[in-house]
Amino acid sequence: MALDAGVRGEQISFSYGTSAADFNNDGWVDLYVSNRAAPPYMFINNGDGTFSNKYAVSGVPLVTNNTSIAVADFNHDGWVDIFSGGDFGPQGGNITNQFSILMLNDGGSNGYLTVNLIQPAPNKRGIGSRLEVWKDGVIQLRDITAGDGFTSQNMDFSAHFGLGTASTIDSLIVKWPDGTRDRLLNVAANQHLFIEKGGQLNAPPTPFEVYESATVTQPGKAEANFYWEASSDPEGKPITYVVTVKTTEGKIIFESDPIETPYLTAEFEVDRDSFEYRWVVTATDGLHIRRSLNEARSFNVTGDSVEEEGIPSELSLTSTYTNPFTDQLSVDLNASVLENGVLEVIDLLGRVLISQKIAFKVIGPQRVGVDTASIPGGAYLVRLTTKSKSVQAVVIKI
Ligand SMILES: [Ca+2]
Ligand SMILES: [Ca+2]
Ligand SMILES: [Ca+2]
Numbered sequence: 001m002a003l004d005a006g007v008r009g010e011q012i013s014f015s016y017g018t019s020a021a022d023f024n025n026d027g028w029v030d031l032y033v034s035n036r037a038a039p040p041y042m043f044i045n046n047g048d049g050t051f052s053n054k055y056a057v058s059g060v061p062l063v064t065n066n067t068s069i070a071v072a073d074f075n076h077d078g079w080v081d082i083f084s085g086g087d088f089g090p091q092g093g094n095i096t097n098q099f100s101i102l103m104l105n106d107g108g109s110n111g112y113l114t115v116n117l118i119q120p121a122p123n124k125r126g127i128g129s130r131l132e133v134w135k136d137g138v139i140q141l142r143d144i145t146a147g148d149g150f151t152s153q154n155m156d157f158s159a160h161f162g163l164g165t166a167s168t169i170d171s172l173i174v175k176w177p178d179g180t181r182d183r184l185l186n187v188a189a190n191q192h193l194f195i196e197k198g199g200q201l202n203a204p205p206t207p208f209e210v211y212e213s214a215t216v217t218q219p220g221k222a223e224a225n226f227y228w229e230a231s232s233d234p235e236g237k238p239i240t241y242v243v244t245v246k247t248t249e250g251k252i253i254f255e256s257d258p259i260e261t262p263y264l265t266a267e268f269e270v271d272r273d274s275f276e277y278r279w280v281v282t283a284t285d286g287l288h289i290r291r292s293l294n295e296a297r298s299f300n301v302t303g304d305s306v307e308e309e310g311i312p313s314e315l316s317l318t319s320t321y322t323n324p325f326t327d328q329l330s331v332d333l334n335a336s337v338l339e340n341g342v343l344e345v346i347d348l349l350g351r352v353l354i355s356q357k358i359a360f361k362v363i364g365p366q367r368v369g370v371d372t373a374s375i376p377g378g379a380y381l382v383r384l385t386t387k388s389k390s391v392q393a394v395v396i397k398i
Contacts, residue, residue: 007031007043007051015041016067021080023058025110025162027140032060034069034084060103072156078112078190079105080160111163111189117144117174118287119197125157126197128177133161135169163189174199194288203234204288210281223267226279228292230262233285240286245279253277258284269361325397327373331382335360341386343368345395348379358384372397 014036023030028045035041042058043051066084074081085100113133117126126144133140142159163169167189174182174195182199194202208229226243233239243264245254254268281292331343345354353375358368370382375397383392 014038017069017084019069019071019082021071021160022162023080023082023105024108025079025112025164027135027138027162027164027166032069032071032082034066036067040066040084059106061101066101073105073114073158073160074102075104076192077105077107078114078160078192079107081105109165111166113161113163113169113172113187113189114158114192115142115161115172115174116158116192116194117176117197118194118202119176123177126174126176127157130175131159131161132171132173132175133163133169134171134173135163135166158192196287202285202287205231205233205239205283205285205290207231207290207293208281208283209294210279210292222269222277223265224279225263225265226281227263228281231283231290235285237285237287239283242282242284243279244282245277247277325372325395327371329370329372329382329395329397331368331370331384331393332365333358333368333384334365335386336363341384343370344383344385345370345372345375346381346383347375348381353380360386 015033016036017034019032020029021032022028022045023032023042024044026045026047028047030045031041031043031051033041033043039055040060041053042055042060044054044058045051060082069082069084071080071082073079074083082103082105083101084103115131117129118124119126127146129144131142131144133142140161142161144157144159146157161169169187169189170185172184172187172193172195176182176197180197182195182197184195184199184201187193194204196202208231210226210228224245228241231239231241238260240258240260241256241262241264242258243254243256243266244252245266245268246252254266256264256266283290283292329345341358341360343354343356343358344352346352354370354372356368356370360366377397380395380397381392382395383390
Protein backbone atom coordinates (compact mmCIF):
# COMPACT_ATOMS: atom_id res chain seq x y z
CA MET A 1 0.00 0.00 0.00
CA ALA A 2 2.83 2.38 0.85
CA LEU A 3 4.44 1.71 -2.51
CA ASP A 4 1.17 2.34 -4.28
CA ALA A 5 0.84 5.62 -2.40
CA GLY A 6 4.28 6.78 -3.50
CA VAL A 7 5.82 6.50 -0.04
CA ARG A 8 9.00 4.74 -0.97
CA GLY A 9 12.67 5.28 -0.26
CA GLU A 10 15.79 3.65 -1.54
CA GLN A 11 17.05 0.59 0.26
CA ILE A 12 20.39 2.27 0.91
CA SER A 13 18.81 5.32 2.58
CA PHE A 14 18.66 3.76 6.05
CA SER A 15 15.52 5.56 7.13
CA TYR A 16 15.07 6.18 10.85
CA GLY A 17 12.80 8.84 12.34
CA THR A 18 9.38 9.32 10.84
CA SER A 19 6.86 11.97 11.82
CA ALA A 20 3.44 12.76 10.42
CA ALA A 21 2.02 16.30 10.42
CA ASP A 22 0.38 18.69 8.00
CA PHE A 23 3.53 20.61 7.14
CA ASN A 24 1.91 22.76 4.43
CA ASN A 25 -1.41 23.33 6.24
CA ASP A 26 -3.47 22.15 3.30
CA GLY A 27 -5.60 19.80 5.40
CA TRP A 28 -3.74 16.64 4.46
CA VAL A 29 -1.25 14.96 6.76
CA ASP A 30 2.28 14.68 5.34
CA LEU A 31 5.22 12.53 6.31
CA TYR A 32 8.80 13.51 7.12
CA VAL A 33 11.42 10.75 7.18
CA SER A 34 15.02 11.18 8.32
CA ASN A 35 17.65 9.08 6.61
CA ARG A 36 21.08 8.12 7.68
CA ALA A 37 22.57 7.81 4.22
CA ALA A 38 20.45 10.08 2.07
CA PRO A 39 18.67 13.42 2.19
CA PRO A 40 15.42 13.33 4.19
CA TYR A 41 12.13 12.49 2.55
CA MET A 42 9.34 15.03 2.68
CA PHE A 43 6.33 13.07 1.50
CA ILE A 44 3.63 15.62 0.77
CA ASN A 45 0.11 14.25 0.79
CA ASN A 46 -1.50 14.87 -2.59
CA GLY A 47 -5.00 14.53 -1.11
CA ASP A 48 -5.91 11.70 -3.45
CA GLY A 49 -4.40 8.81 -1.53
CA THR A 50 -0.89 9.36 -2.90
CA PHE A 51 2.22 11.13 -1.67
CA SER A 52 5.10 12.81 -3.50
CA ASN A 53 8.58 13.27 -2.11
CA LYS A 54 8.99 17.04 -2.28
CA TYR A 55 12.28 17.14 -0.44
CA ALA A 56 13.98 18.95 -3.30
CA VAL A 57 11.55 21.87 -3.21
CA SER A 58 10.70 21.81 0.50
CA GLY A 59 13.58 24.00 1.62
CA VAL A 60 14.67 21.31 4.06
CA PRO A 61 18.47 21.39 4.24
CA LEU A 62 20.61 18.39 3.48
CA VAL A 63 20.80 16.66 6.83
CA THR A 64 22.01 13.14 6.28
CA ASN A 65 23.03 11.20 9.38
CA ASN A 66 20.27 12.88 11.36
CA THR A 67 18.25 10.02 12.62
CA SER A 68 16.02 11.43 15.33
CA ILE A 69 13.24 13.88 14.71
CA ALA A 70 10.60 15.68 16.71
CA VAL A 71 7.98 17.88 15.11
CA ALA A 72 6.03 20.71 16.71
CA ASP A 73 5.16 24.32 16.07
CA PHE A 74 8.18 25.51 17.99
CA ASN A 75 7.72 29.22 17.26
CA HIS A 76 3.96 29.23 17.66
CA ASP A 77 3.17 30.62 14.22
CA GLY A 78 0.74 27.89 13.19
CA TRP A 79 3.19 26.04 10.98
CA VAL A 80 4.71 22.76 12.11
CA ASP A 81 8.52 22.85 12.40
CA ILE A 82 11.04 20.04 12.51
CA PHE A 83 13.84 19.35 14.93
CA SER A 84 16.27 16.75 13.72
CA GLY A 85 19.15 15.63 15.86
CA GLY A 86 21.45 12.79 16.59
CA ASP A 87 23.95 10.84 14.64
CA PHE A 88 24.73 7.21 15.24
CA GLY A 89 28.38 7.19 16.09
CA PRO A 90 30.92 4.58 15.06
CA GLN A 91 30.15 2.47 18.11
CA GLY A 92 26.70 1.82 16.80
CA GLY A 93 24.06 3.44 18.93
CA ASN A 94 26.13 6.26 20.36
CA ILE A 95 24.43 9.51 19.64
CA THR A 96 26.85 12.35 19.13
CA ASN A 97 24.34 15.04 18.19
CA GLN A 98 26.80 16.47 15.73
CA PHE A 99 24.25 17.78 13.33
CA SER A 100 21.24 18.75 15.38
CA ILE A 101 19.16 21.23 13.47
CA LEU A 102 15.93 23.12 14.00
CA MET A 103 14.11 23.77 10.74
CA LEU A 104 11.47 26.47 11.09
CA ASN A 105 8.64 26.21 8.62
CA ASP A 106 8.47 29.29 6.39
CA GLY A 107 4.70 28.90 6.17
CA GLY A 108 2.41 30.28 3.51
CA SER A 109 -1.17 31.45 3.12
CA ASN A 110 -3.05 28.35 4.31
CA GLY A 111 -4.95 28.48 7.58
CA TYR A 112 -4.42 26.46 10.75
CA LEU A 113 -5.98 25.64 14.06
CA THR A 114 -4.05 24.54 17.13
CA VAL A 115 -6.02 22.98 19.96
CA ASN A 116 -4.86 22.50 23.54
CA LEU A 117 -6.96 20.61 26.05
CA ILE A 118 -7.22 21.30 29.75
CA GLN A 119 -8.92 19.11 32.31
CA PRO A 120 -8.44 18.44 36.03
CA ALA A 121 -5.31 16.60 37.25
CA PRO A 122 -3.76 14.16 36.86
CA ASN A 123 -4.23 14.07 33.09
CA LYS A 124 -4.28 17.84 32.78
CA ARG A 125 -3.53 17.95 29.07
CA GLY A 126 -6.09 15.36 28.08
CA ILE A 127 -3.71 12.72 26.76
CA GLY A 128 -5.77 10.05 25.05
CA SER A 129 -8.39 12.49 23.78
CA ARG A 130 -9.46 12.50 20.16
CA LEU A 131 -10.22 15.68 18.26
CA GLU A 132 -12.37 15.97 15.17
CA VAL A 133 -12.42 18.99 12.89
CA TRP A 134 -15.38 19.06 10.51
CA LYS A 135 -15.52 21.24 7.41
CA ASP A 136 -17.97 20.74 4.53
CA GLY A 137 -18.54 17.13 5.55
CA VAL A 138 -14.81 16.33 5.56
CA ILE A 139 -13.31 15.24 8.86
CA GLN A 140 -9.78 15.52 10.20
CA LEU A 141 -8.73 13.48 13.24
CA ARG A 142 -5.97 13.98 15.77
CA ASP A 143 -5.18 12.13 18.98
CA ILE A 144 -3.49 13.85 21.92
CA THR A 145 -0.46 11.69 22.60
CA ALA A 146 2.35 11.74 25.12
CA GLY A 147 5.12 11.71 22.55
CA ASP A 148 6.14 9.92 19.46
CA GLY A 149 9.09 10.19 17.14
CA PHE A 150 12.32 8.25 16.96
CA THR A 151 15.05 8.71 19.64
CA SER A 152 13.28 11.95 20.47
CA GLN A 153 9.72 12.82 21.29
CA ASN A 154 7.06 15.19 20.08
CA MET A 155 6.09 16.32 23.55
CA ASP A 156 3.70 18.93 22.27
CA PHE A 157 0.34 18.18 23.80
CA SER A 158 -1.48 20.35 21.32
CA ALA A 159 -3.17 19.14 18.15
CA HIS A 160 -2.39 20.95 14.93
CA PHE A 161 -4.74 21.10 11.96
CA GLY A 162 -4.06 22.59 8.55
CA LEU A 163 -7.19 24.22 7.18
CA GLY A 164 -6.24 25.12 3.61
CA THR A 165 -8.23 28.16 2.47
CA ALA A 166 -11.02 27.75 5.04
CA SER A 167 -11.49 30.75 7.31
CA THR A 168 -13.74 28.83 9.69
CA ILE A 169 -14.52 25.21 10.47
CA ASP A 170 -18.03 23.88 10.97
CA SER A 171 -17.39 22.09 14.24
CA LEU A 172 -14.68 20.95 16.56
CA ILE A 173 -15.50 17.87 18.61
CA VAL A 174 -13.46 16.83 21.63
CA LYS A 175 -13.79 13.23 22.79
CA TRP A 176 -12.25 13.19 26.25
CA PRO A 177 -10.59 10.04 27.65
CA ASP A 178 -13.53 9.38 30.00
CA GLY A 179 -15.92 9.28 27.04
CA THR A 180 -17.53 12.68 27.50
CA ARG A 181 -17.68 15.07 24.56
CA ASP A 182 -17.52 18.76 23.86
CA ARG A 183 -18.48 20.45 20.63
CA LEU A 184 -17.66 23.95 19.45
CA LEU A 185 -19.34 25.40 16.36
CA ASN A 186 -18.07 27.80 13.69
CA VAL A 187 -14.54 28.11 15.01
CA ALA A 188 -12.36 30.67 13.26
CA ALA A 189 -9.11 29.59 11.64
CA ASN A 190 -5.64 30.79 12.63
CA GLN A 191 -5.79 30.58 16.37
CA HIS A 192 -4.34 28.59 19.23
CA LEU A 193 -7.32 27.39 21.25
CA PHE A 194 -7.38 26.26 24.83
CA ILE A 195 -10.46 24.22 25.62
CA GLU A 196 -11.38 23.33 29.17
CA LYS A 197 -13.39 20.20 29.75
CA GLY A 198 -16.99 21.26 29.55
CA GLY A 199 -16.42 23.09 26.28
CA GLN A 200 -15.33 26.39 27.74
CA LEU A 201 -12.76 28.27 25.74
CA ASN A 202 -10.00 29.70 27.84
CA ALA A 203 -7.71 32.39 26.53
CA PRO A 204 -4.20 33.07 27.78
CA PRO A 205 -3.34 36.34 29.53
CA THR A 206 -3.15 39.28 27.14
CA PRO A 207 0.24 40.22 25.65
CA PHE A 208 2.30 42.79 27.52
CA GLU A 209 5.71 44.44 27.46
CA VAL A 210 8.31 45.13 30.07
CA TYR A 211 9.54 48.67 30.64
CA GLU A 212 13.08 49.83 31.29
CA SER A 213 14.21 49.17 34.83
CA ALA A 214 15.88 51.51 37.30
CA THR A 215 18.77 49.92 39.10
CA VAL A 216 20.74 50.71 42.20
CA THR A 217 23.39 48.37 43.43
CA GLN A 218 25.52 47.80 46.42
CA PRO A 219 28.59 45.63 46.15
CA GLY A 220 27.53 42.00 46.16
CA LYS A 221 23.88 42.79 46.21
CA ALA A 222 21.70 44.33 43.51
CA GLU A 223 18.58 46.27 44.24
CA ALA A 224 16.50 46.79 41.17
CA ASN A 225 13.12 48.22 40.30
CA PHE A 226 11.11 46.44 37.62
CA TYR A 227 8.04 47.80 35.89
CA TRP A 228 5.91 46.24 33.20
CA GLU A 229 2.64 46.67 31.42
CA ALA A 230 -0.26 44.92 33.15
CA SER A 231 -1.68 41.83 31.50
CA SER A 232 -5.26 40.73 31.97
CA ASP A 233 -7.18 37.52 31.55
CA PRO A 234 -10.10 37.42 29.10
CA GLU A 235 -11.96 35.12 31.49
CA GLY A 236 -11.31 37.48 34.38
CA LYS A 237 -9.07 35.08 36.26
CA PRO A 238 -6.48 36.71 38.53
CA ILE A 239 -3.09 37.25 36.92
CA THR A 240 0.14 36.61 38.75
CA TYR A 241 3.60 37.60 37.54
CA VAL A 242 7.08 36.21 38.00
CA VAL A 243 10.20 38.30 37.32
CA THR A 244 13.27 36.43 36.15
CA VAL A 245 16.72 37.99 35.90
CA LYS A 246 19.25 36.25 33.70
CA THR A 247 22.81 36.73 32.61
CA THR A 248 23.37 37.42 28.95
CA GLU A 249 24.19 33.73 28.61
CA GLY A 250 20.78 32.82 29.99
CA LYS A 251 21.77 31.69 33.48
CA ILE A 252 19.02 32.58 35.93
CA ILE A 253 20.31 34.55 38.90
CA PHE A 254 17.01 35.70 40.34
CA GLU A 255 13.40 34.62 40.17
CA SER A 256 10.71 36.35 42.19
CA ASP A 257 7.81 34.80 44.02
CA PRO A 258 4.50 35.16 42.17
CA ILE A 259 3.13 38.67 42.65
CA GLU A 260 -0.05 40.40 41.56
CA THR A 261 1.32 43.90 40.96
CA PRO A 262 2.94 44.96 37.64
CA TYR A 263 6.05 46.20 39.44
CA LEU A 264 8.62 44.85 41.83
CA THR A 265 11.56 46.11 43.84
CA ALA A 266 13.88 43.21 44.45
CA GLU A 267 17.21 42.56 46.06
CA PHE A 268 19.33 39.69 44.86
CA GLU A 269 22.89 38.49 44.91
CA VAL A 270 25.06 39.30 41.92
CA ASP A 271 27.24 36.29 41.58
CA ARG A 272 29.13 36.12 38.36
CA ASP A 273 31.78 37.62 36.15
CA SER A 274 29.49 39.89 34.21
CA PHE A 275 27.54 42.97 35.02
CA GLU A 276 25.00 43.01 32.27
CA TYR A 277 21.73 41.29 33.04
CA ARG A 278 18.45 40.74 31.29
CA TRP A 279 15.03 40.40 32.78
CA VAL A 280 11.77 38.97 31.64
CA VAL A 281 8.31 38.70 33.13
CA THR A 282 5.84 35.86 32.78
CA ALA A 283 2.15 36.19 33.53
CA THR A 284 -0.17 33.32 34.29
CA ASP A 285 -3.93 32.93 34.71
CA GLY A 286 -3.33 29.64 36.49
CA LEU A 287 -3.55 27.68 33.24
CA HIS A 288 -1.46 29.44 30.66
CA ILE A 289 1.86 31.19 30.87
CA ARG A 290 2.37 34.35 28.84
CA ARG A 291 5.89 35.65 28.45
CA SER A 292 6.44 39.39 28.03
CA LEU A 293 6.49 40.37 24.36
CA ASN A 294 9.93 41.89 24.37
CA GLU A 295 12.90 39.91 25.50
CA ALA A 296 13.95 41.63 28.67
CA ARG A 297 16.00 44.74 28.28
CA SER A 298 19.46 44.79 29.73
CA PHE A 299 20.51 46.88 32.64
CA ASN A 300 23.87 47.44 34.23
CA VAL A 301 24.74 46.67 37.77
CA THR A 302 27.05 49.27 39.24
CA GLY A 303 28.46 49.91 42.68
CA ASP A 304 27.16 52.99 44.50
CA SER A 305 30.51 54.40 45.44
CA VAL A 306 31.98 53.61 42.06
CA GLU A 307 29.51 56.00 40.54
CA GLU A 308 30.40 58.62 43.15
CA GLU A 309 34.13 58.27 42.63
CA GLY A 310 34.11 57.95 38.90
CA ILE A 311 35.91 55.17 37.10
CA PRO A 312 38.11 53.33 39.56
CA SER A 313 41.61 52.22 38.84
CA GLU A 314 41.73 48.72 37.54
CA LEU A 315 42.53 47.32 40.95
CA SER A 316 43.60 48.97 44.15
CA LEU A 317 44.18 48.33 47.82
CA THR A 318 42.41 51.37 49.12
CA SER A 319 43.34 50.82 52.74
CA THR A 320 44.12 48.13 55.21
CA TYR A 321 41.51 48.40 57.84
CA THR A 322 42.68 48.88 61.41
CA ASN A 323 46.32 48.90 60.51
CA PRO A 324 47.98 47.91 62.85
CA PHE A 325 45.87 44.83 63.31
CA THR A 326 45.70 41.83 65.63
CA ASP A 327 44.31 38.41 64.67
CA GLN A 328 42.11 39.58 61.84
CA LEU A 329 43.26 41.76 58.97
CA SER A 330 40.66 43.55 56.90
CA VAL A 331 41.73 44.71 53.48
CA ASP A 332 39.70 47.21 51.49
CA LEU A 333 39.86 46.65 47.77
CA ASN A 334 38.57 48.35 44.70
CA ALA A 335 38.12 46.22 41.61
CA SER A 336 37.14 47.37 38.15
CA VAL A 337 37.24 43.96 36.50
CA LEU A 338 35.84 40.68 37.74
CA GLU A 339 38.85 38.43 37.85
CA ASN A 340 39.90 35.91 40.41
CA GLY A 341 42.86 36.95 42.50
CA VAL A 342 45.15 35.86 45.31
CA LEU A 343 45.74 37.82 48.50
CA GLU A 344 49.06 37.01 50.16
CA VAL A 345 50.61 38.00 53.45
CA ILE A 346 54.40 38.01 53.04
CA ASP A 347 57.01 38.47 55.75
CA LEU A 348 60.13 40.62 55.47
CA LEU A 349 62.15 37.64 54.26
CA GLY A 350 59.81 37.25 51.30
CA ARG A 351 58.07 34.13 52.61
CA VAL A 352 54.42 33.78 51.80
CA LEU A 353 52.78 32.95 55.14
CA ILE A 354 49.15 33.24 54.11
CA SER A 355 47.66 32.80 50.66
CA GLN A 356 43.98 33.27 50.11
CA LYS A 357 42.01 33.09 46.88
CA ILE A 358 39.61 35.93 46.17
CA ALA A 359 36.75 35.81 43.71
CA PHE A 360 35.48 39.27 42.90
CA LYS A 361 31.73 39.12 42.70
CA VAL A 362 31.10 42.78 42.12
CA ILE A 363 32.77 45.80 40.62
CA GLY A 364 33.73 48.48 43.09
CA PRO A 365 34.89 48.74 46.68
CA GLN A 366 34.74 45.73 48.90
CA ARG A 367 36.31 44.36 52.05
CA VAL A 368 38.13 41.06 52.45
CA GLY A 369 38.93 39.48 55.79
CA VAL A 370 42.13 37.52 56.39
CA ASP A 371 42.66 35.32 59.44
CA THR A 372 46.11 36.25 60.73
CA ALA A 373 46.04 34.44 64.09
CA SER A 374 48.78 32.07 62.94
CA ILE A 375 51.48 34.67 62.25
CA PRO A 376 53.59 36.48 64.88
CA GLY A 377 53.62 40.23 65.40
CA GLY A 378 55.66 42.35 63.02
CA ALA A 379 55.61 44.08 59.66
CA TYR A 380 54.21 42.33 56.62
CA LEU A 381 53.52 42.96 53.02
CA VAL A 382 49.96 42.35 51.81
CA ARG A 383 49.93 41.63 48.10
CA LEU A 384 46.91 41.25 45.89
CA THR A 385 47.50 39.70 42.49
CA THR A 386 45.01 39.17 39.69
CA LYS A 387 45.55 38.12 36.11
CA SER A 388 46.06 41.69 35.04
CA LYS A 389 47.54 43.50 38.01
CA SER A 390 49.36 43.23 41.34
CA VAL A 391 49.13 45.74 44.17
CA GLN A 392 50.61 45.72 47.65
CA ALA A 393 50.68 47.54 50.99
CA VAL A 394 52.64 47.29 54.25
CA VAL A 395 50.76 46.30 57.39
CA ILE A 396 51.76 45.85 61.03
CA LYS A 397 50.53 43.13 63.35
CA ILE A 398 50.70 43.95 67.05
CA1 LIG B 1 -0.23 18.63 3.89
CA1 LIG C 1 6.25 27.08 13.24
CA1 LIG D 1 -7.58 32.53 30.75
